Amino acid sequence: MTERWTAPGGRPARSARWMRATWRKVPAGPYPVGCEAGLAVPGGNGDPLVTDHYFPRGPGEFPTLLVRSPYGRGVPGAPLYGILFAEQGFHVVVQSCRGTGGSGGDFHLWRNEAADGRATVAWLREQPWFNGALATIGPSYLGYAQWALALEPPPELRAMVVQIGLHDPYAYFHAGGAVHLENALVSGIGMAHQHRGVGPLLRAALRLRRWLRTAHRERPPYASGPAGELPWLAEVLARTDRGDPYWRGASTAEAAARLTVPTCLIAGWQDVFLDQNVAQYRRLRRAGCETTLLLGPWTHTSALQEGWPTVFAESLGWLRAQLAGDRAGLRPTPVRVHVGDGGGGEWWDLPDWPPPPGGAAGPWYPSAGGGLARRAPDGSAPVGELRYDSADPTPSVGGPVLSHGGGRRDNRALEARADVLTFTGPELDAPLEVLGPIGARLRVTGEREPGAAGGAFDVFARLCDVDPRGRSVNVCDGLVRVPGGAAEPREVSVPMSAAAHRFAAGHRVRLQVSGGAFPRYAPPAGADGTGPVRLVLHPGSLLDLP
Helix, strand or coil: CCCCCCCCCCCCCHHHHHHHHCCCCCCCCCCCEEEEEEEEEECCCCCEEEEEEEEECCCCCCCEEEEEECCCCCCCHHHHHHHHHHHCCCEEEEEECCCCCCCCCCCCCCCCHHHHHHHHHHHHHCCCCCCCCEEEEEEEHHHHHHHHHHCCCCCCEEEEEEEEECCCHHHHHHHHHCCCHHHHHHHHHHHHHHHHCHHHHHHHHHHHHHHHHCHHHCCCCCCCCHHHHCHHHHHHHHCCCCCCHHHCCCCCHHHHHCCCCCEEEEEEEECCCHHHHHHHHHHHHHCCCCEEEEEEEEECCHHHCCCHHHHHHHHHHHHHHHHHCCCCCCCCCCEEEEEECCCCCEEEEECCCCCCCCCCCCEEEEECCCEEECCCCCCCCCCEEEEECCCCCCECCCECCCCCCCECCECHHHHCCCCEEEEECCCCCCCEEEEEEEEEEEEEEEEECCCCECCCEEEEEEEEEECCCCCEEEEEEEEEEECCCEEEEEEEEEEEEEEEEEECCCCEEEEEEECCCECCCCCCCHHHCECCEEEEEEEEEEEECC
């Protein structure tokens, strides 16, 4: 401390205190919590960034956690970070990003966070309660704000805790070549309305839900929906090419490639940022950075709800180890993953991710009649075909989406549609454990019907676990856009993210294939293609299980 500091008498907001009181599975810390709200911190361009400071009421010095968010500083962020971690002996600085939550300036998806993060650290250095030990923490876009600061990490930065957070905005909106429509719009209304309170956010979510029912009739840039109200979002959806100058500098991947700040990564198997979190871990490991990875059975929202006691304990153990030298909360291995089994599942401790290959997994081949076997089928006849019509698009069911209804779901109604192909293996005599990246290599043709426009089409592939009752539950999936059509068979690689899953004895492995998943992904539009497409799957296609 540079000078003696007298703690002000403020308390956290009543709504935050009430919410914290309802979390009985999260242990209370030893300190009562004070709060000084509405501080104006100069940003990178001088605009004031509205900031709340939570602190433990107790003697001695305490390290500081920085939380920078575009979602406001009220619930749930205030109790999740401000109160819970101040109870445990941390100063917690919760700040609204530029152009959000009352902060000055205009919001931009990625350009402001590095400069504003550095300016906030400069402000921290002048505070009498700051002891020079700093960590960052937070989920989702708050993770992006951490990676932006880590591009040029200040010397005070001792640790990072990135919870289900991204580093590459382009991949979030456009990976695979299709616009990730539903997640993009949910993110947009969250940034626009969450800081205004629960009521405005719920009303915006209901408007979005109604709009999505007929959104397949819309065309980019979807001006009739939420994107029309948010210029930054409309621009993001329109910039579909990674080579567009707009995206230059957006990815902060290089931060992880050369970071020395100890970093804890927390991810969910059904989260929208799973692939980015795994990539972050691999880069940190290659850089020789001290890192740990927790992969739980969560969606983006459930990680901060049902999963929060586990996420909080992991985060707190890491922060105590790096900021206070107390390593009692660290586990013995760098990686802990939840291995699902269609029921409760169990946690495994691993030395690395992905683990070394082994066992009886490998390629599974679809065949005519809907079979899936370890041996490739004979002959050259197609193994299946479907007709995809963007006027009646194949719906998305479950999976890594931000809205309610994500995660693992029963796919039977979806698989009963004529525009969905399924290929199912025999009942397993023994459990089959699948750990690592999943993918499908499919030989396909795709042609528009006469009178349809454009040639691009989408291929959606999903791995499902079918139990003895016939219930088909999704494990992981992916979609790629095939430009220009394909009159002759061409191989299409569909990355399906990663998984840690045990198929129980008596269950069956299923590959699901379709021409889209709406509204999760926007179908081809305009010059890329409109109207029905005939998608044919040919021999030589396979599902690759690690």
